[in-house]
Amino acid sequence: MQQYNKSLEPVKGLVFLIGPLLFLIGTLFFLNGNAALDGAFGFFAGILFVPIYLGLGRLVGIDMPKLGVICAALGLFGGIAFVVVMQNKVFGAA
DSSP states (O other): OHHHHHHHHHHHHHHHHHHHHHHHHHHHHHHTTOHHHHHHHHHHHHHHHHHHHHHHHHHHHHHOHHHHHHHHHHHHHHHHHHHHHHHHHHTTOO
8 A cells, every 4th residue: 555655645746736737727718718728727627636636635633633534525526517617618517
């Protein structure tokens, strides 16, 4: 299990960089008038934010367990809601 956790560290670091970068790219497409590409990039960024919030909740939960659980739960609910909104943006429902 220790080796598995060690091998995931670089992946977690990439997720912390790629998620916000996808949000930025999507926003630039939105500013240029292309809402569908904004939705597509936002969809994948929202999916990547789920492990970000889980990792953040784990780190915060070391010192403050209740706050860590709240952070992880709100991150999951927010990530799911955001993915649904972006999916509607891509398919023209919003």
